[in-house]
Amino acid sequence: MDIKQVWQDYRCELERFLRSRISNPEDAEDLLQDIMIKTYQQLHTVQDPSKLRSWLFQVTRNAVVDYYRQSRQVPPDASFLMDEGTERYEQARQELSECIHLFIKQLPENYRLAVEAVDLRGVSQKALSEELGVSYSAAKSRVQRGRQMLAGIFESCCRFELDARGNIIDYQSKGICVP
Template structure:
């Protein structure tokens, strides 16, 4: 199952789910794009097509939990979601394998912030205390680091998304398909505009 098929089938239900958990429409759109990015990077690890819904909504669920934690919001969302398979693989560990090479291309400070917060799961408030920074200062630095990460990813692959948020196709940039220090192709399962082939989130 390609990312285009997954996104076409589940985008609306994912967005509806996010709306039930997050009040701000702008935050919902941001989270939806985060889910899309994570799905791109990890879809190769989906070995059972029949489990795609549980897998996809677990990514969305984890994204919401991260959003709550990073914004100091307390919620019972973990207990509220009962319709996904509790035995699903550790999605965060799988995502980290694909995302980390991109993070490692960032400036040292930005890479450190994202590795600690995004990959290790430390809260921004806790890290701010450890670094002797105000929460607002660290939050700004993390937002900047995330923008840099999206820039690195977009330097590898540029995505075309229509006004409704549907994924149309992606453009492989002029990097000969090798977009990270570990020679990891930038995205799995999406049709390239340039040569109609498929890239994979795996080492080449």
């Protein structure tokens, strides 16, 4: 693959992608140049030409993550950093879903039942109140408090990087956290 042709084919698309995620045009241009250098250095590692576009966008997403990490800014919408369907997203999702069941078991029973019903089984809070024989307000409180407790357990065991909407874009375990 020829770097000149690759850059000619994808430069504008990558630049639009960067400018949609980084408000400072100069920073976006600097990142684009860094991505061009990385592409020049690593293009030989792309085995399948049909995967070139995906590889370029992964390099670009990683550059944006690094930019925000270095500048300690929160991106306006970082949900693109862990796109659904990517191997990284699926791996993180699987690992966190395994943890959530263990962590839910650590909740006091009334909160555990509420969180399991609403968040795992998809029961509405209204139906939960009827199921438990408590007021709607009490059911909502149990779900909210259970979620807060669960978040506390997660925060004590993991460091999370969140996007502007509060979605997890990356995480790192603080150690082994089991009941």
